[in-house]
Amino acid sequence: MSCESFFIEQLQKKGFRLTPQREIVLSILHQMDSPASVEELFAKVQEVSNAVDISTVYRTLDLLQDFNLVISIDLGENHRVFKLVGAEEPHLHLVCVRCDTVIGVDIHPAESFAATLMEKNGFQADLTRLNIPGLCKNCRGQKTRSITVNTLNQPAPLG
Amino acid sequence: MSCESFFIEQLQKKGFRLTPQREIVLSILHQMDSPASVEELFAKVQEVSNAVDISTVYRTLDLLQDFNLVISIDLGENHRVFKLVGAEEPHLHLVCVRCDTVIGVDIHPAESFAATLMEKNGFQADLTRLNIPGLCKNCRGQKTRSITVNTLNQPAPLG
DNA sequence: ATAATTATTGCTATCGTTTGCATTTGCGAC
């Protein structure tokens, strides 16, 4: 697969090595159909070989992120998930703060917004790393929220 | 100050208590002129009273976030900073991935973009929690980047 | 003012992630 061949190519270019551990982690990422936590990924890696250490999984994920083959998404509450993006068009991610679903969407609607930021602030936004928090279609429909959450969502003070 | 009075009001409303520790943390946040890490905040808190535990600082920051008086910004690399926003208009944050500077900007240019997301994806974006990664004016000018970083920033593979 | 109630604290243990280091192993040179 070309995702693997790109990985191998990148490794060789940098003088890094192709190891069984790295192949396993990449293949597991391929199997996932939604972004997965380290815990999930490590569990699946261990099904293949229980000799692989979790620190190697972390290190491989870092490497894949450097290669832009994987992105990580912060779900808040110290919850982070990883997603293989190598084969896809660049896109941004809508992250539901309620159910943690991640939706990849076309990057183009954001480009005029990015242009405004550049014009007004001289800031060059990196839309491929942009994760947008909010409520997905499903969760938006569900209005039953706990009292605690409701009362906390009040307007900010004035001074 | 009205930020403090809002805090006290919110505490009373929920049956929570105003403690010296909470007052200290809030006053330290007031002193900071840029977003600060827990490490920095805790150091300053200890200058006031070294009896305050770091877990209390964490808990107070959580509480202030629930009250929408404080926001936290993920700088990546497991680096998180906190910023007092109680007195400000809601705005979004431009986060420089190079120097970690955080710039607060007006939320309005993002609203048409948010409208597009709602229309196309049924997703209700929360712009007040939106942090946009990219390069700030200063860092955009500096083209001298390490070879490692340059070679890593290559287009994604096709398949 | 005093007592009762219960939120909050500091301490400790724990969890998830990272780092240091000796050992292993991939990979190029021979």
Next chain:
DNA sequence: GTCGCAAATGCAAACGATAGCAATAATTAT
């Protein structure tokens, strides 16, 4: 193939952040 070197690994220790819990202290009722 074998050798040599440096990258990568597994292990264990360290680190930042969190949770449990007994002791403390802020608020309410008396």
